[in-house]
Amino acid sequence: MNEQMLDIVDIRKSYRVGPTEVNVLKGINLAVARGELLAIIGPSGSGKSTLMHMLGLLEKPDSGLYSIDGTRVTYDDDRALSALRNRKIGFVFQQYHLLPKLTALENVGVPLTYRGMAADEIRKRSRTYLAKVDIEYRADHRPNEMSGGQQQRVAIARALVGQPAIILADEPTGALDQKTGEEIMELFRRLNREDGITIVIITHNPALACQCGRAVKIIDGMIYSA
Amino acid sequence: MNLLRVNFNEAFRSLWGARQRSLLALIGIVIGIGSVIAMVSIGTIVQQESIRQFKDMGVDIVTIRRGFSESTAAPFRADVIARLPQEKPLISEVAPYVNSGGDYYRGRAKITLEQMGVTAAFFSINKLAAAQGRLLSDLDANRYCCVVGAELAGFLRQNGMPEPVGGRITVNDRAYTIVGVLAPSAEGGLRPFGINRGMLAPLATAQRSFPNADINTILARVAPNTPIERLKAEVSDYFAKKSRGAQVEITSAEELIERMKKQMQMFSLLLGAIGSIALIVGGIGVMNVMLISVTERRSEIGLRRALGAQRGDIQSQFLIESVILCLVGGLIGIVLGTGVAFGFARLSQWQFVMSYTSVMLGFGVSTLVGVFCGFYPARTASRLDPIKALRS
Ligand SMILES: Nc1ncnc2c1ncn2[C@@H]1O[C@H](COP(=O)(O)OP(=O)(O)OP(=O)(O)O)[C@@H](O)[C@H]1O
Ligand SMILES: [Mg+2]
Numbered sequence: 001m002n003e004q005m006l007d008i009v010d011i012r013k014s015y016r017v018g019p020t021e022v023n024v025l026k027g028i029n030l031a032v033a034r035g036e037l038l039a040i041i042g043p044s045g046s047g048k049s050t051l052m053h054m055l056g057l058l059e060k061p062d063s064g065l066y067s068i069d070g071t072r073v074t075y076d077d078d079r080a081l082s083a084l085r086n087r088k089i090g091f092v093f094q095q096y097h098l099l100p101k102l103t104a105l106e107n108v109g110v111p112l113t114y115r116g117m118a119a120d121e122i123r124k125r126s127r128t129y130l131a132k133v134d135i136e137y138r139a140d141h142r143p144n145e146m147s148g149g150q151q152q153r154v155a156i157a158r159a160l161v162g163q164p165a166i167i168l169a170d171e172p173t174g175a176l177d178q179k180t181g182e183e184i185m186e187l188f189r190r191l192n193r194e195d196g197i198t199i200v201i202i203t204h205n206p207a208l209a210c211q212c213g214r215a216v217k218i219i220d221g222m223i224y225s226a
Numbered sequence: 227m228n229l230l231r232v233n234f235n236e237a238f239r240s241l242w243g244a245r246q247r248s249l250l251a252l253i254g255i256v257i258g259i260g261s262v263i264a265m266v267s268i269g270t271i272v273q274q275e276s277i278r279q280f281k282d283m284g285v286d287i288v289t290i291r292r293g294f295s296e297s298t299a300a301p302f303r304a305d306v307i308a309r310l311p312q313e314k315p316l317i318s319e320v321a322p323y324v325n326s327g328g329d330y331y332r333g334r335a336k337i338t339l340e341q342m343g344v345t346a347a348f349f350s351i352n353k354l355a356a357a358q359g360r361l362l363s364d365l366d367a368n369r370y371c372c373v374v375g376a377e378l379a380g381f382l383r384q385n386g387m388p389e390p391v392g393g394r395i396t397v398n399d400r401a402y403t404i405v406g407v408l409a410p411s412a413e414g415g416l417r418p419f420g421i422n423r424g425m426l427a428p429l430a431t432a433q434r435s436f437p438n439a440d441i442n443t444i445l446a447r448v449a450p451n452t453p454i455e456r457l458k459a460e461v462s463d464y465f466a467k468k469s470r471g472a473q474v475e476i477t478s479a480e481e482l483i484e485r486m487k488k489q490m491q492m493f494s495l496l497l498g499a500i501g502s503i504a505l506i507v508g509g510i511g512v513m514n515v516m517l518i519s520v521t522e523r524r525s526e527i528g529l530r531r532a533l534g535a536q537r538g539d540i541q542s543q544f545l546i547e548s549v550i551l552c553l554v555g556g557l558i559g560i561v562l563g564t565g566v567a568f569g570f571a572r573l574s575q576w577q578f579v580m581s582y583t584s585v586m587l588g589f590g591v592s593t594l595v596g597v598f599c600g601f602y603p604a605r606t607a608s609r610l611d612p613i614k615a616l617r618s
Contacts, residue, residue, distance in 0.1 A: 058531075058616075082535065085531075085534045086533065091533070110530070
């Protein structure tokens, strides 16, 4: 069994905007080990989100190799890619991205519906993961009835519910005040420590990055160890 | 399976969430499906009604008309007609008649009266019954007596003849004693026009005293299961021989029903087409609402894709939404359209028939409109780039 959970080799990505070509990722090499808690820091516009979309199979690289959990990713089959995303990736976004009309419990269950799982089973699992992130008491609330920190906890439960290979969090504390942000960071560290969940966190905040096991820095599309 | 159910719930939630917009789209579909259903149902009712009038008289009736080409303009001769059932056993009964219309006055009051000369068979073939008094019999030949139609009887009662039976009615300077009043009879089918306003005198009397007394038409009853082609051949042959090469036109009730059914189908089709225009407008409304819905929910679509939804999952989510919208609209439209048809039948005093084909049609068409008008928006949704959709 491969020790690496994620392994990317010489990933490149550029966008064409009008006549000019913008090179966003200029040959990224990165390996994330099983059970690792990795922080990616870098200035705004350096390509952090682009890299995360790449890792999350939402974006196709121009060139380079990508393996996740021992599987080489091929980009020609959208069905396979969607299924891989559903099973291997758990996303946490800065803006939470909960569905406004669904309750917390229903929001958590969304990834499982795409596995064709039975409704009862989905509810049961969703509740378990809400409890895991200490937000079960808000199970029947809708997003607009919850604080930012509470919403982010629900979003983390949603990322966890499918038992993915890796959690990808893009500035998960970016929209929260400092205290709540620290609570969310603490939650990530606990999940990593107690359950051995592999997590990649993108952040602006060097202080938060220090709390992670390892940090790398992206500057202008190139990666450096920090 | 669960995904389908979730999609259904989602669709209802999202339609309810944007209920004002959904309602507008719904109204379009309701009007569209409603008018198709109303049109087709009314077409069916009209068709059933006219066929019912034919069936009322019996489908074993034919009319034999004198050909109108110049050389054979001689009218039918009563004695030739009378022998027809004996010579051609396919015909069991004949009822030649003459008719001419004209104004009839009582004081200042006027009615357009139908003067008819008939034999006893005329009453049985046309299924006419006496409401008062009696019908004419063959023994009345040459007598100046008559029976009057229901409407004419009503006219007489209102204009100084409270008891028509036994009264006298003067037409073209001849006075006829009224011996009976007919029960009202429906117009249509092979039944001669205007019986309700008719003054029916014995044929022999009519031929002596009516201004225009040529026998141009014969109603005849045919033996059961007679092939119409053979009947035509034999009857034509008979008149050609007996009446100096006279030509005849024969029309059977069945033929007329067939012809009418075809016309009615065209009519229904036309009505359906008119309704379809409303439906197209409604469909465009649905497509519009779905496109807005897709645009508004771009970030939801992006998120769902990020959580592992297949393109097909997204597509079916929106497709289900549009089909539900159209089906709900269709259901209301079916109820309304059927209601309109019911009201129409009531007003026309026609028999209402529930057209199950049109109900099925309504459901089928609304599903189709839902799929058709939802397809493009749903496809657009499923083709969105997840990242761009998420960022919006
Ligand atoms: N779809 C695109 N088309 C063109 N340029 C793009 C596109 N996506 C990203 N970029 C460019 O790529 C660069 C990196 O963007 P990215 O969102 O990855 O930055 P980031 O490091 O996440 O920044 P921030 O910290 O502000 O979130 C930016 O200069 C951006 O303009
Ligand atoms: Mg970013």
